[in-house]
Amino acid sequence: MTKQLSLLGFFGTLLIVAALGIAILREPARQVQAADDIRVAAVEEGLDLYATNCVVCHGAGGEGMAAYPSLDNEGVRAMDAEDLFRTIERGRYNTAMAAYGSEEGGIFTDMQVRSLVTLIQDAPWDAVAAHVDELGLTPPALAVAEIDAALFEQVAALEDGATLSAGLDVYATNCVACHGANAEGSTLAPALDSEELRARLTDADMTRIIVQGVPGTLMAGWERALPAADIDAVVALIRRWPELSAAGIALPAIEAAPIDMSPAAIAGGSKLYDLLCTQCHGIDGYGTPLAPALNNQTFLSQTEDAAIQQIIAGGVPGTTMPSWGGYLTEADIAAITAYLRSLEATAPAMAAP
Ligand code: HEC
Ligand code: HEC
Ligand code: HEC
Numbered sequence: 001m002t003k004q005l006s007l008l009g010f011f012g013t014l015l016i017v018a019a020l021g022i023a024i025l026r027e028p029a030r031q032v033q034a035a036d037d038i039r040v041a042a043v044e045e046g047l048d049l050y051a052t053n054c055v056v057c058h059g060a061g062g063e064g065m066a067a068y069p070s071l072d073n074e075g076v077r078a079m080d081a082e083d084l085f086r087t088i089e090r091g092r093y094n095t096a097m098a099a100y101g102s103e104e105g106g107i108f109t110d111m112q113v114r115s116l117v118t119l120i121q122d123a124p125w126d127a128v129a130a131h132v133d134e135l136g137l138t139p140p141a142l143a144v145a146e147i148d149a150a151l152f153e154q155v156a157a158l159e160d161g162a163t164l165s166a167g168l169d170v171y172a173t174n175c176v177a178c179h180g181a182n183a184e185g186s187t188l189a190p191a192l193d194s195e196e197l198r199a200r201l202t203d204a205d206m207t208r209i210i211v212q213g214v215p216g217t218l219m220a221g222w223e224r225a226l227p228a229a230d231i232d233a234v235v236a237l238i239r240r241w242p243e244l245s246a247a248g249i250a251l252p253a254i255e256a257a258p259i260d261m262s263p264a265a266i267a268g269g270s271k272l273y274d275l276l277c278t279q280c281h282g283i284d285g286y287g288t289p290l291a292p293a294l295n296n297q298t299f300l301s302q303t304e305d306a307a308i309q310q311i312i313a314g315g316v317p318g319t320t321m322p323s324w325g326g327y328l329t330e331a332d333i334a335a336i337t338a339y340l341r342s343l344e345a346t347a348p349a350m351a352a353p
Helices: 002-011 015-053 081-090 110-122 125-134 149-156 161-174 195-200 203-212 228-246 263-276 297-302 305-314 330-342
Strands: none
Touching (some): 203 228
């Protein structure tokens, strides 16, 4: 600025030339300002795209949900912009990460993918989380077992109890939704507290299954979501579960809710649907290019409530249909099911192609 002012003096009365000189001298600064403006605009656009399309898996503040990876980490920020672009444009083969680029049949233009890349590289993630929250798009918390401190102390008091209580913490937060509060299994997943399993699998086998998942089933790979020490602790817990039983330690059960078709439950389900499902299944369940219509007689008349709940909880492995069992309580899933069921009376016979 001072340089420009002194130059102005130098040109004296040659005002036109002076004006020109200033314009030329200011050009680099203006370019920087313009580049900043573009970056700010890109982050803003990316923010809205992120809030409506990515939070269900990557979390409101990029922290990651269940087995889905975090984006708020140095590894991702250090990725080449082109690699990030390709990941979002083309997705990752054989994972839940879908292709979002329009060239790949997705919903975003190149510009939109670029703005997401800018967001991921530049975002102050706590501000992103706050913005997502303002929009009311923060995903529901995971279905976890609430274990009180007294129970943890009881477990920690057992022999090598520190490992057991560490494993229990991991298990209660990440695994109960499918494997049951006391590892007794559920309609979604087998029991883990089982002599048969302990005889069949070595610790190394268990570790491999937890790290890599079981392709084509609801069992995701946890490699990116859990540190190795957590996986070791949960393997030790599965191996040593009988010690808990022997000590009379049982975890609180997670309540199962029957389908409630009251107007309040349907309204609650409708709200969850709007929040979590419309971006793929469309407003009122009429479908989008990303996912089939749910609001049609063919689907609703042929699919039992229990099956709908199971699909929502478990997702459809090998497709972009996420498994919600880890994020939504059974009551939430039942409410969404009640909402979908409430559409049946007026649903068109067949989904529009
Ligand atoms: C249905 C769940 C799901 C949704 C929705 C989703 N992702 Fe992903 N994303 C994943 C999974 C799973 C991976 C890890 C894939 C792998 O193992 O390589 C991933 C990986 C990524 C990565 C690479 C991270 C890394 O460490 O290599 C980026 C970047 C990314 N996603 C961005 C996005 C953006 C942006 C959106 C929204 C437009 C989005 N994702 C929506 C599931 C999802
Ligand atoms: C979304 C549901 C889901 C979640 C959450 C989940 N699992 Fe699984 N898990 C499954 C399913 C389904 C299988 C059975 C896969 C198959 O058919 O081989 C399985 C299998 C396993 C097995 C092998 C069982 C056997 O008999 O071979 C282990 C071990 C396991 N899970 C551990 C875990 C741990 C530890 C966690 C938490 C970190 C976890 N799982 C979270 C669904 C889940
Ligand atoms: C990231 C996109 C995406 C989101 C978000 C999503 N779904 Fe899906 N969903 C899909 C896809 C894709 C399919 C089709 C899978 C297949 O090919 O079988 C599907 C299938 C389904 C089906 C089975 C439909 C049928 O005809 O068999 C149900 C039910 C369902 N989703 C419910 C939901 C509900 C409820 C939500 C919100 C809690 C939701 N989905 C969120 C992508 C999504």
